[in-house]
Amino acid sequence: MARIPPIRMGLSRRDFLKICTIATATMGLPVEMVDKVAAAVKSSERPPVIWLHFMECTGCTESLLRSSHPPLARLILELISLEYHETLMAGAGEQAEEALKEALKKYKGRYICVVEGAVSTKDGGIYCQIGGRPAIEILRTVGEKAGAVIAIGTCASFGGIQAAAPNPTGAVKVSQVLSRPVINIPGCPPNPYNFLSTVLYTLTFGHPPELDDLSRPKFAYGRRIHDQCPRRPHFDEGRFVESFGDPAHQQGYCLYKVGCKGPVTYSNCPVQRFCDVGAWPIGSGHPCIGCTEPSFWDRMSPFYEHLPKIYIPAGGGIRVEAEKAGRVAVGAAAAVVAAHATIGAAKKVLKSISGKEKDQEE
Amino acid sequence: MVKKDKEILYRRVFVWSWALRLFHWSFALSCAVLLLTGIYIHSPPFTTKWAEFKPQYLMATLRYYHFAAAYVFMAAVAVRLYLLFFGNRYERFTDFLPINRRNIRSLWQSLKFYLYLTDEHEWRMGHTVLAGTIYFLLFMAAIVMSLTGLYMLYPDVSWISKMGVALFGSLQMARFIHYILHWCFIFFVIVHLYIAIWNDFKAPEAIISGAFSGSKFLPAEVEED
Numbered sequence A: 001m002a003r004i005p006p007i008r009m010g011l012s013r014r015d016f017l018k019i020c021t022i023a024t025a026t027m028g029l030p031v032e033m034v035d036k037v038a039a040a041v042k043s044s045e046r047p048p049v050i051w052l053h054f055m056e057c058t059g060c061t062e063s064l065l066r067s068s069h070p071p072l073a074r075l076i077l078e079l080i081s082l083e084y085h086e087t088l089m090a091g092a093g094e095q096a097e098e099a100l101k102e103a104l105k106k107y108k109g110r111y112i113c114v115v116e117g118a119v120s121t122k123d124g125g126i127y128c129q130i131g132g133r134p135a136i137e138i139l140r141t142v143g144e145k146a147g148a149v150i151a152i153g154t155c156a157s158f159g160g161i162q163a164a165a166p167n168p169t170g171a172v173k174v175s176q177v178l179s180r181p182v183i184n185i186p187g188c189p190p191n192p193y194n195f196l197s198t199v200l201y202t203l204t205f206g207h208p209p210e211l212d213d214l215s216r217p218k219f220a221y222g223r224r225i226h227d228q229c230p231r232r233p234h235f236d237e238g239r240f241v242e243s244f245g246d247p248a249h250q251q252g253y254c255l256y257k258v259g260c261k262g263p264v265t266y267s268n269c270p271v272q273r274f275c276d277v278g279a280w281p282i283g284s285g286h287p288c289i290g291c292t293e294p295s296f297w298d299r300m301s302p303f304y305e306h307l308p309k310i311y312i313p314a315g316g317g318i319r320v321e322a323e324k325a326g327r328v329a330v331g332a333a334a335a336v337v338a339a340h341a342t343i344g345a346a347k348k349v350l351k352s353i354s355g356k357e358k359d360q361e362e
Numbered sequence B: 001m002v003k004k005d006k007e008i009l010y011r012r013v014f015v016w017s018w019a020l021r022l023f024h025w026s027f028a029l030s031c032a033v034l035l036l037t038g039i040y041i042h043s044p045p046f047t048t049k050w051a052e053f054k055p056q057y058l059m060a061t062l063r064y065y066h067f068a069a070a071y072v073f074m075a076a077v078a079v080r081l082y083l084l085f086f087g088n089r090y091e092r093f094t095d096f097l098p099i100n101r102r103n104i105r106s107l108w109q110s111l112k113f114y115l116y117l118t119d120e121h122e123w124r125m126g127h128t129v130l131a132g133t134i135y136f137l138l139f140m141a142a143i144v145m146s147l148t149g150l151y152m153l154y155p156d157v158s159w160i161s162k163m164g165v166a167l168f169g170s171l172q173m174a175r176f177i178h179y180i181l182h183w184c185f186i187f188f189v190i191v192h193l194y195i196a197i198w199n200d201f202k203a204p205e206a207i208i209s210g211a212f213s214g215s216k217f218l219p220a221e222v223e224e225d
């Protein structure tokens, strides 16, 4: 193995290699590649990063900072040269805006633009402003001149909760504002390793990883939860949790019937897991809510039901659930069939009676 | 209606090719299997938790039947789409969609007949236009079922997921559409079986046996316009 200095970037060598190994495994690369990835981190000039915060909860940044075994955040922060990040930077106000302007000039066309949060478009985007400028304007200036744009979190990737109906601020995803390719790292919050691995992949190979049709890196979002889930044998057996806390739940059966969205969600959560201790929702007995998918607040909810309720507005403000409407329609079909048959039979009887009367009259 | 006491002559006319009959019965049987297994997949009403000691693979087996039937279903739909354009005269879409004056007249006639407003049976060699329009809508629904189904079945085959994202946006939407449209098939089966039987009572064309033999019976003096 190539010699790596014992302490680099304030990380122990052990932690440094650990992170590189996890990141390499996340990319789906063989263990021999760990050296290459580590070497790329060592040798590459720290890429300048401008990190924009728009309409969001900062959960993405938080989840990245909170990882401590190994201290992933430190690697990320040392790996990149963070030129602007409202949550982390020391400066504020005018000073911060100055830093942004500087960085834009100095690193034009070379910096990575990371966006966290959705962008308001309604009424000229006035519902999210920083330093008196609408977010949409900031994104346009920063995004168009960047070397690469990464949308971190579901808000930036797909609009997230801001864009959920009725979407009062006209929130949209980053790729809808920019006319250039954007790499999406969705999740609410996304796994920090998926972000790190994307950056490391680009540093190691000089080009971004292969993306799926929703611009998500395939190494992380190429497979469904359902196809990697440890509860899958229970699914195939037909053993399901009926309600939370029931004996089936205590047995660790499949969460399909309490609304698990694993069958329709692409992510590596079952393998990558969270919080330094290998925890993840389904492992803890909670169904997947599909947070890496487009429009998940609208279409994956109710979270404890299998399918979304889409309301069909009927006259006079009555709302009919599409699912119930199906049941009603089929019931009505059966009723109409029965009525139709009865009328037909009755008509026949009437006719034969009147026919007989006619015969008698003749 | 045809008077019982009067003797009339019927002639046997051949309308449904073997390909159409093959389509009909493979479509009908696969639909039945798809509906029964699909309803289980949607909300499994029974489980095998009493038998943890012995593998049952209940869900896996029923899904397997769903997919096996799905292939029969898709093959049948492909045959029917071919026949819509290249089948015999009665199998082509031009014979039974309300796209010309003759067919629109037929549509009115059948509506009146089914509402018991007239006893005058319409003698047609092929489908009535009312039936034909419904069949056509069902074929369209069948195509959507196949596309959403394929997307759910092969979620990580690249050209299929490309198609899926382009048409439905996400797997969850595909699953939702697949589920909503399954009601159409239940609806169709109820009405279709009833109407086939009802017509068998009301008119002596022997349409049910026609679905097997390909021939119908029309009064000798009737000429189709």
Ligand code: HEM
Pocket: B020, B024, B027, B028, B029, B031, B032, B080, B091, B126, B127, B128, B131, B132, B135, B138, B185, B188, B189, B192, B193, B196, B207, B208, B210, B211
């Ligand atoms: C025992 C059950 C069934 C019988 C006796 C039956 C009978 C018939 C008959 C007599 C026709 C021709 C009607 C006409 O001239 O308009 C027909 C057509 C048709 N049936 Fe059925 N049917 C059965 C089950 C089903 C099922 C379960 C389905 C599918 C859900 C189905 C789908 C169709 C379709 C799509 C057509 C149109 C044929 C075409 O032109 O492609 N049938 N059926």
Ligand code: HEM
Pocket: A263, A306, A307, B031, B034, B035, B037, B038, B039, B041, B042, B043, B063, B066, B067, B070, B071, B073, B074, B145, B146, B148, B149, B150, B152, B153, B175, B178, B179, B181, B182, B185
């Ligand atoms: C008349 C035709 C069909 C009917 C009535 C039908 C019905 C259903 C229903 C009710 C479900 C459950 C949906 C849910 O709530 O999750 C389902 C699931 C599914 N169907 Fe179909 N289906 C039909 C055709 C097809 C076809 C042609 C395919 C294609 C290849 C297909 C593939 C699937 C798949 C992959 C699933 C998901 C299974 C899972 O979640 O494990 N279906 N179907």
Ligand code: SF4
Pocket: A056, A057, A058, A059, A060, A116, A117, A152, A153, A154, A155, A156, A160, A161, A187, A188, A189, A190
């Ligand atoms: S994606 Fe989720 S965690 Fe990230 S900013 Fe949006 S709401 Fe917060």
Ligand code: SF4
Pocket: A225, A226, A227, A229, A230, A231, A232, A233, A235, A253, A254, A255, A256, A260, A261, A262, A263, A282, A288
């Ligand atoms: S818990 Fe969810 S992801 Fe896991 S097997 Fe069941 S339905 Fe699939």
